[in-house]
Amino acid sequence: MKLTVFGATGGIGREIVRQALDAGHEVTAVVRDPGRLSVTGARLQVFSDDLADPASLRPAVAGRDVVLSGLGARSRKDAGVAARLTRTVLGAMEAEGVRRLLVVSAGPVGPQPEGNGLLDRAALGIVSAVLKGVYADLAEMEAELARSATDWTAVRPPRLQNKPVTGVYRTVVGGFPAGGRFIGRADVAHAMLAMAGDPGTVKQGVGVAY
Template sequence: MKLTVFGATGGIGREVVRQALDAGHEVTAVVRDPARFTVTGERLEVFRADLTDPEALRGAVAGRHAVLSGLGARNRAVAATGIAARLTRPVLSAMDAEGVRRLLVVSAAPLGPVPPGQGVADRAVLAIVNSVLKDVYADLRVMERELAASATDWTSVRPPKLTNKPVTGRYRTVVGGNPPRGRSLARADVAHAMLAMIDDPSTVKQGVGVAY
């Protein structure tokens, strides 16, 4: 497949690019600063662009089978600017202009429903996390509303706490919900899950919880 990856210099984006190349896909990695991008490969195109300009992004998505995005805030201060929603809008516009429909993005588990049977301790931790990271989740909620209003065949992948452990390929997914007692997931396995969902029709126009 021909894939485009936004947020390719981030932890999840880099993993998406690496794993996609290893799987034999052709990958376009969209970056603002190529000097920060160290992944190489024969089937890799590094596309430098202003991420706020839909016209500048059209060449990055034209003719692609799917677009995968790891765009989002890396800290609370950046989240307060609404960066995930703000940078996803030009991607949606570029995809619409080029007739590209499949889009997978990274969101977060707290945007999904609380799983049945979730323990009191887990609920308490979730309440604390929601309070501390409220700006991050508010930004992601706006992004998800705009996905739902778009013409794309979107999937919002919602992991819990992220780690830098190696890929395992062993995790749980719940379409429209969250795995019970799902407390963490490696960025590498988030990337693995996103790539696995590209051709899964059950995930289209859905939030999907993913966790160990």
């Protein structure tokens, strides 16, 4: 497939690029600073852009089969960037007629499993309060997706870890895995690439966790 990856220098985005290249896909990595992208490959094209204008992004998404995004806030002070930058990506995709889009959201944005115990519910409440602005940003991003013409999927992980890819995790379309507290960034990338061709995840939020 021909893929475009936004946020390609982030933990998940970098893993998407690496795993996609290993799988034989052609990848366009969109970055602000090409010097920060450590992944290399013969099928990799690096596209530098600050994501301020949908028109400037059109060449990066033109003719692509799938667009994947790891864009989002890296800290509480960055709250607001996910919705704003995703809006730019959507504008470029819709102008080029590219439909398939997968983005990284977060577990607390979607519905929680009824089977979660008191400890899980308490931990979720604390995290949601601390990261209220970040989750509000992601909720607005998902609302933008729902208003768009794209075939979107919002992938919702819990707390992220730096671990090697395992390919072993749980996914719930329209929900979240009960008791799921962690997942490696590499496995989120693996899940996103697996979902890229899955019509059952189109226009859905998908919880993913160990």
